[in-house]
Amino acid sequence: MYDVYYVSGSTAILAEDMGRALLAQFPGIRFREEKIPFVHTPSDAQRALAHILKQSEGMQPLVFCTLMDQETRNIFNCPEIRFFDIFLSTLELLEQSLEIPARREPGYSRHFTISRMDKRVDAIHFSLEHDDGTKPDDYDEAEIILIGVSRSGKTPVSIYLATHMELKAANFPLTSDHLDKDELPKEIVRNRKKVVGLVCSPRYLHTIREKRYTGSTYASLANCTKELQQAKQLYMRHSIKILNVEGRSIEEIAVQATQAIGLTRKGKQKARSRTRLVV
Amino acid sequence: MYDVYYVSGSTAILAEDMGRALLAQFPGIRFREEKIPFVHTPSDAQRALAHILKQSEGMQPLVFCTLMDQETRNIFNCPEIRFFDIFLSTLELLEQSLEIPARREPGYSRHFTISRMDKRVDAIHFSLEHDDGTKPDDYDEAEIILIGVSRSGKTPVSIYLATHMELKAANFPLTSDHLDKDELPKEIVRNRKKVVGLVCSPRYLHTIREKRYTGSTYASLANCTKELQQAKQLYMRHSIKILNVEGRSIEEIAVQATQAIGLTRKGKQKARSRTRLVV
Numbered sequence: 001m002y003d004v005y006y007v008s009g010s011t012a013i014l015a016e017d018m019g020r021a022l023l024a025q026f027p028g029i030r031f032r033e034e035k036i037p038f039v040h041t042p043s044d045a046q047r048a049l050a051h052i053l054k055q056s057e058g059m060q061p062l063v064f065c066t067l068m069d070q071e072t073r074n075i076f077n078c079p080e081i082r083f084f085d086i087f088l089s090t091l092e093l094l095e096q097s098l099e100i101p102a103r104r105e106p107g108y109s110r111h112f113t114i115s116r117m118d119k120r121v122d123a124i125h126f127s128l129e130h131d132d133g134t135k136p137d138d139y140d141e142a143e144i145i146l147i148g149v150s151r152s153g154k155t156p157v158s159i160y161l162a163t164h165m166e167l168k169a170a171n172f173p174l175t176s177d178h179l180d181k182d183e184l185p186k187e188i189v190r191n192r193k194k195v196v197g198l199v200c201s202p203r204y205l206h207t208i209r210e211k212r213y214t215g216s217t218y219a220s221l222a223n224c225t226k227e228l229q230q231a232k233q234l235y236m237r238h239s240i241k242i243l244n245v246e247g248r249s250i251e252e253i254a255v256q257a258t259q260a261i262g263l264t265r266k267g268k269q270k271a272r273s274r275t276r277l278v279v
Numbered sequence: 280m281y282d283v284y285y286v287s288g289s290t291a292i293l294a295e296d297m298g299r300a301l302l303a304q305f306p307g308i309r310f311r312e313e314k315i316p317f318v319h320t321p322s323d324a325q326r327a328l329a330h331i332l333k334q335s336e337g338m339q340p341l342v343f344c345t346l347m348d349q350e351t352r353n354i355f356n357c358p359e360i361r362f363f364d365i366f367l368s369t370l371e372l373l374e375q376s377l378e379i380p381a382r383r384e385p386g387y388s389r390h391f392t393i394s395r396m397d398k399r400v401d402a403i404h405f406s407l408e409h410d411d412g413t414k415p416d417d418y419d420e421a422e423i424i425l426i427g428v429s430r431s432g433k434t435p436v437s438i439y440l441a442t443h444m445e446l447k448a449a450n451f452p453l454t455s456d457h458l459d460k461d462e463l464p465k466e467i468v469r470n471r472k473k474v475v476g477l478v479c480s481p482r483y484l485h486t487i488r489e490k491r492y493t494g495s496t497y498a499s500l501a502n503c504t505k506e507l508q509q510a511k512q513l514y515m516r517h518s519i520k521i522l523n524v525e526g527r528s529i530e531e532i533a534v535q536a537t538q539a540i541g542l543t544r545k546g547k548q549k550a551r552s553r554t555r556l557v558v
Contacts, residue, residue, distance in 0.1 A: 010531065011530045011531055011533075011534040012534065013443070013530055013534065014296055014297065014300055017293055017296060018293065018297065018369075021293055021345075021366070022366070022369055022370055022373055023373075025347075025370060025373075025381035025382050025383065025384075026373070026377060026379055026381060026382070027382055029377070029379070034543060035534070035543045036543075037534050037535075037538070037543075038534075038535075062373075062376075066300075068304075082376045084369055084372060084373065086369050087300070087301070089368050089369075090297075090301055090363050090365050090368075091301055091304060093363060094301055094302075094304075094305070094341075094363065097341075097361045098305060098308070100305055100308070102304035102305060103304050103305070103306055104304065105304075117528060117529070120435070120529070121432075121435050121529075124434065124435045124438055125434065125435075128407065128410065128434065128438070131407065153400075155403065155404065155407065156399070156400050156403045156404075156442075159403055159407070159438060159441075159442055160442055162438075163435075163438055163439055163442050163443070163529075164292070164442070249396060250396070250399070250400075250442075251290045251292055252289065252290055254290075255290040255291065255292065255314070255316050255317075256316075256317075259316070264313060264314045264315075264316075
């Protein structure tokens with residue numbers, strides 16, 4: 001059992017994401033995690049280190065860090081911990097390649113410009129207001145529209161698209177109403193280039209639905225098979241991109257959905273224009 | 280103007296997050312970004328490289344990568360690009376420190392166990408269903424409850440807490456009804472240890488409200504001042520933790536809110552138990 005700490009001059013979210021990704025390469029290792037965010041000064045660092053050592057009981061804990069200030073970082077130069085700077089080595093290579101010195105100031109990570117933050121807040125509100133088929137009249141404004149039968153995972157993916165990718169994501173459930181009529185709402189047809197139709201195997205859907213509605217016709221394998229077939233026919237007739245969500249994480253579905261409709265390439269960005277501190 | 284690519288064996292989200300954080304250390308550099316996710320084989324890598332070179336027009340693009348497979352990664356050993364492996368150097372240091380070889384398989388990043396993914400989906404649904412004061416009867420089930428006057432930024436933070444930290448987050452707006460009565464709903468008082476009261480300066484709130492409701496009494500500086508004072512009094516009377524959100528990003532508010540009520544330390548984890556591929 002290892003104690004693992006994520007230490008940062010800002011939120012420690014990136015340190016945590018990187019640390020977890022690295023630790024996942026060591027299967028079977030058990031660990032206990034703690035974020036230590038907002039370490040701004042050497043004395044903050046001393047307090048953090050004292051806290052870490054107090055809990056370590058002689059076991060060398062792992063410390064993943066994204067601290068920028070050398071004096072603050074040096075505090076962790078201590079034989080009782082295993083210290084990993086996950087940022088600096090690549091930063092130095094970048095400096096060499098770009099032939100420009102890095103700013104080396106904390107908290108400028110993720111370079112959320114104010115306009116990008118505003119876009120994200122707007123995207124989150126849009127996605128909340130257009131969850132589960134609400135207000136299809138606004139679909140011309142949406143950047144991506146997920147459609148699929150009930151319980152195919154539309155909502156979490158929409159929310160992720162908004163919070164992590166700043167996309168105005170709507171989602172629309174294909175109920176038996178649409179499926180039996182074999183028709184999509186005109187707002188969806190009109191925006192079909194932004195639409196991704198989610199599918200999975202009947203058995204997968206059946207298992208998910210059974211959890212909540214055990215033994216119902218709705219959850220039955222026969223009904224799941226029928227609904228998915230009807231949905232696929234609708235997608236194909238309208239040339240809607242199809243995405244299989246089975247066994248995939250929210251992140252994977254989100255990225256594949258944006259790929260499906262050609263949203264992966266972003267426009268010009270400036271590394272810092274009215275930057276706010278984030279990570 | 281640099282072309283920047285994020286290349287990964289899975290979603291490329293971590294490569295993008297790291298790349299952006301690194302690039303943000305070079306203020307003023309302009310760049311155009313593209314994710315190239317799901318690069319699984321050497322031939323995927325060859326296609327990706329051809330795509331990159333075709334667009335580069337002789338300008339050496341920056342390529343940030345989290346590829347694990349050496350043969351696939353070697354494809355990018357090419358003088359026409361600037362290649363940055365953001366994962367490998369730290370991984371090797373970890374191997375030395377832990378004295379265990381890393382699995383070096385792609386897509387095991389973030390080690391979302393199935394139970395953690397389920398928890399996240401539940402958290403997202405909970406947060407959607409408990410946005411903006413809905414269903415306070417369920418607050419005993421919430422892990423964190425944000426309260427504050429209207430337009431103090433509760434909703435995006437709740438959603439972020441659910442999607443990124445798997446927390447069942449509710450939020451409750453303090454309307455003039457509660458403020459004038461000088462009373463909090465009993466569900467909030469009962470759960471006050473999980474409650475964070477958001478504040479900001481009257482001028483900041485005034486500016487935000489003016490954007491939508493220009494010239495209204497609601498948006499007036501006098502009304503904003505009054506509401507914020509009343510809210511603070513309520514927080515203090517009930518020993519509710521207070522968090523200033525002014526000028527902060529969603530991530531920062533989310534992390535500080537969890538700190539305020541002591542949610543930063545996580546329990547035991549296993550690096551891989553029924554792991555799903557994610558990054």
